[in-house]
Amino acid sequence: MAEIKFWFSPGACSLAPHVLLHEIGVAFEAVTTNVFDGAQLTAAFARINPKQRVPVLALDGQVITEVPAIATAIADLAPERHLMGRTPLDRAKIYEWMSWLSGTLHGQGFGALWRPERFSDDPDVFDSIRAKGRTIIADCFDAIEGKLSGPYSTGSAFTAADPYLLVFYRWGNGIGFDLPATHPHYTDFARALVQRASVAAAMIAEGIADQALTDDPATRSTQGSIS
């Protein structure tokens, strides 16, 4: 087995591959790089990932970035776990989920909401960009609600797409969406997922288990993260 090193920020999109590492039960070194804390985005980290983002996975020193690529690499470490599904169609569907979650919901939606400066140099239009981000997020949540109908996003078993969907469920509640009230399929999916041992283990490791999922809107504000 390769030597595995993994950089994450608590509650960030890195939670998804972090769950996958726990799911396959390998030994790995986890490095907390809190992206809320600029001081942790060091020059040393920039040498590892010049994009200055988490997650980062290193396999025997070979650095891999981007959630879909990292998820694929982790799945390939334990092919018997079928984290990329059991059929070519499953695999395509999982890439469909991950590409859309990464590019549209995360990059466009949460990117515009939390990082409007990525879309314009003019601070006067930031509020408008943030509003557009929130609309994109709402549209994505509605699409997710329409696609989910059980405990797994693809096929009849847990796959790499599932913990990625959990990341955005948590963020959505953190930014004031009332998903338990408005999106019952997505909520049932998320509640089932946090019961899974690998998900619980990753959330404990990230120090966010106490923020798991709650019906109390007052505590949901702590669930947001950074894009």
Ligand SMILES: N[C@@H](CCC(=O)N[C@@H](CS)C(=O)NCC(=O)O)C(=O)O
């Ligand atoms: N497209 C990247 C996005 C990675 C990303 O934006 N990560 C966030 C945390 S969720 C981050 O590191 N943000 C720090 C920053 O933008 O300064 C992926 O899928 O891995």
